[in-house]
Amino acid sequence: MDNKKIAKLLKLAADLMEVKGENGFKISAYQRAARAIETLGTPVEEYVRKGILGEIQGIGGSTKKAVLQILEKETFDDLEIIQSEIPLGVQEMLKMKGIGPKKVQHFWISMGIESLGELYYACIENRLAQEKGFGKKTQDNIQLSIEFLESNKGKIHFAKALPVAEMWEKELQHLIGTENVQITGEIRRQCEIITQVEFLVQNAKQAQVLAFVQQKNIEKETIQDNIFCYKMAEWAISMKLIFVENVATELFHTSTTSEHIAELQTLGEMPAHFSEEKDIYAHYQLPFIVPAMREGRGEVTKAKAGNLPTLIEVADIKGVIHAHSTYSDGANSLKDMALACKKMGYEYLVISDHSKAAFYANGLSEGRIEVQHQEIDKLNAQIADFHIFKSIEADILNDGSLDYEAETLQTFDCIIASVHSNLRMDTEKANIRLIKAIENPFTRILGHPTGRLLLARNGYPIDHEKIIDACAANNVVIELNANPHRLDLDWRWIDYALAKNVMIAIDPDAHSIEGINDIRWGVLAAQKGGLYKEMCLNHKRLGEFKQWLAAK
Template sequence: MNNSEIKNSLKLAAQLMELHGENPFKTRSYVSAADVVGGLDAELSTLSTDEILAIDGIGKGMATNISGLLERGSFDNLDKYMEMTPAGVVEMLGISGFGPKKVAVLWQEGGAETLEQLMELCLQGKVASLKGFAEKSQETLKAAVAFLISNQYKEKYGNIDQAIANLVSAIEGLKEVQSCSESGQMRRRMEVIDLVEIVVAAEDFDALRTSLNALQVLSEEEKKSGPTTWYGRHVGIKAPLKLHLTSLDKFVQRLVETTGSVRHINMPIADQVTIKSSLIRPFESEEELYQSLGMKYIVPELREGLKEIEWAKNDQIPALIEMSDLKGILHNHSTYSDGKHTLRQMAEHCRQLGYEYLGISDHSQTAVYAGGLQDADVARQQEEIKQLNEELAPFKIFSGIESDILADGSLDYSEEILSSFDFIVASVHSGLNMDVKKATDRLLKAIYNPHTTILGHMTGRLLVQREGYPVDHKAIIEACAETRVVIEINASPYRLDMDWRWIDYALEKGVKLSINPDAHRMDGYQDMYYGLQVARKGGLTAKDNLNSMSLPEITAFFEQKKKKK
């Protein structure tokens, strides 16, 4: 188990204890321990028992729990509460906006033990009569439950990419396997995965199936499998797994057919000609296949059936952004608010990674829950930035803030404080239950505020966990074009917001985008990778990405923006 999994297990234990009315002091001890684990730099699996006991905030009892998680994936107290709780009620703990005490009422008083039963309670109007609920909260609950049910067997790409890479590697190592590749949604770098697909070439499918079923992480569902398919599950992954078995000479054909969306492989290329209709003979490579159709090669992440066929036919495929095009990292947090690492640590690590600049944007004063900066904190941080810039030059730290967009659309400081920042990321963090008009009006007011530089995580969504508030994307994008406000592609694999499907419209309107990790610790910079994947899906190039600017270029950009206030 890694630290993230241990943290989640401790938090689950705390939720279950609160659900069952356990002593709040005991419950908080698990929450505190989870926070400690989440903030560690070293993986607990690499530490001895004595080293774990020496961690500040981890007592003897909690160290025993952690040892249990490392040794067998659980511990006695977690086992106890899991046995006392129906599996469906455990799922209910994932309902956004409804904590364990509310779930306890829905279960113990409402009688719901599954998400489906809970939805039925909502549809019958019975939730509104339960203690602590009303008509409005019943409607909110119904929407949240419907979202969870629709995402029950889906995974965030960023949650499973390493596990699938490990699986592909394991399959490649089987003696029967001649070639192997991820395919489908994984290969197209979709942000949410509801089916994991892998193409495997071998001569003896029966022998291959036997070897696959010997892998401990896999379990086959024979009724859904076929002569040339293996269908089943990967341990710990909610999305089903489908392996396409093929001969080596047909490997490229099968890979192309299963990588592209249905729309992509069926889009007309010429009269009566599609990619699918062309898969009638072997090809040495995917490049050869596309070339045979008079097209440039189309990278997997673009194969969605949008504009890529026309681009490829007319030699107009954009020079998609690469990691090497990213010159700096904007939208990051430090210990001044809710970050794990100090400003110095965040800056030095950014410089060590080869970037030219760092944009620090801790939370603003209204975000009390996240240690938002008061006026005096802003002044103190800006003084430290000045000192570090002298020390770390030519590397530069830009002074920014992630300003809450308040309920009325205004930003979170006085004009004087707002004017002191090099750049401002404006984001919504509270009051998320809005209709499209209210949400759009709120964002538009922030966009037209002359201090706003970047619009952060446009819809506030949390993939497969919480639906974003509805917005009029066209109105938002057009306003950003008018005001020269940059739109963030929040690179956290939990967000990936703005949705990549709107990137093309933003580019059409001349809006710059910015791939921002929203990093709260040094290793959070790694999330830039996930933002890059969806940026490429949307056709983003370096010239249209803010943090592809060099240090002199982005310095001039920020200065020009401030002059126009």
């Protein structure tokens, strides 16, 4: 189990204890342990293997026991006890953004509210606004937050679904042969949010597959004709097995949107019979269009005109842009991050720790920037065939300015400008704030343009066309933040950016060595948007990237 997950469970126990109003010492012990593990560069399991778990600062007697239990059974005694003492609906309230244990305690103990549904009703009745310390604004936010949570039930991130789907596919292929089973649906289309994991399975193998699934002890949900749905314990979503006569012929219809089919039909009637999906495109005299692009967003017209792009691949990424080190809130040292990038075959690292306004993330003061720059110079002299560029993820302040003076900004090779605070803005305010940052002559890349967190936070509303136009006018690259929880810029806007000649940087925003691999999710999302390597900033080789830096 990874450190993040362990820390999350420890933090959950602390939160629930706070909701219940338990002893403060115990709560702070769990909070401390969660923080310690979250920022650890090495997997906790390694400490356990070496018998030095107790040496991690912040891990003591009872929390040490908890960590060991988590590794063994994915939960621990104190957590199980506290979970059994608080209604499930109350526990769910902790999932709301911006609602901490103190507020949840108030809803539960003082107001007698025991579920999200009841809380929503209390908002509608304006009861929350009348409570001391809440007010109309908090009430409105809670109402929105509950609506958001409800609308996202039964959905998970692509990055969470894909590895499990691939594991199932592999096992099933092993069981009944490669040609008799195939992932289809949203996963095959590389959708950023998944509601269902779907497989096409050869009908003749039904009995064999059903027996295999039964062994796995997963709960059957529904059976309709040849479609079997199962509830996956670790997910909020279901797995669908679609038994068909011919896997190859069904592949097209199960991994294509109706909008794409409608686009094809403008070119003439679709053939009723075909043996493989490539035959459909051949019928229309079109090049093959991959499932990721079958969205009905003009891809057929492009294909017809011979303008279908050769999509970017993970191997096209030559440098890592946007990563954090222990200088701010990253888990690994600058040196280790650089060496890891080099080992993975990248030619450069654009290290961009947090800036001073991001105090919660240990953002860098002017003095610490100097220290970091000295270390970068030293490392660049030591590490051959690789380069670390001096960057910073500068906070875009409320008025659109960046949080350093020009004399500091000019010491960097590359400024990434991002919004991290005061996220509640209307479109007009967000546009003004972002455009001012884009017009700052030091800004080279606009970081995660909307601040969204998929399935958790909508992000502030922006007028995408205006923002992209401003980037075009100021020669600023837009980030596609590759963290699977962000994928921001949304791939649906890549087309517009390309039309305006704005380059996209596929940035992992890595907070650890492991996080560098998130580049993959960014690339898969970018493929949906039709991105090709020539318009991806970090496709540039080291020399070309240096030229790009020098060009502004």
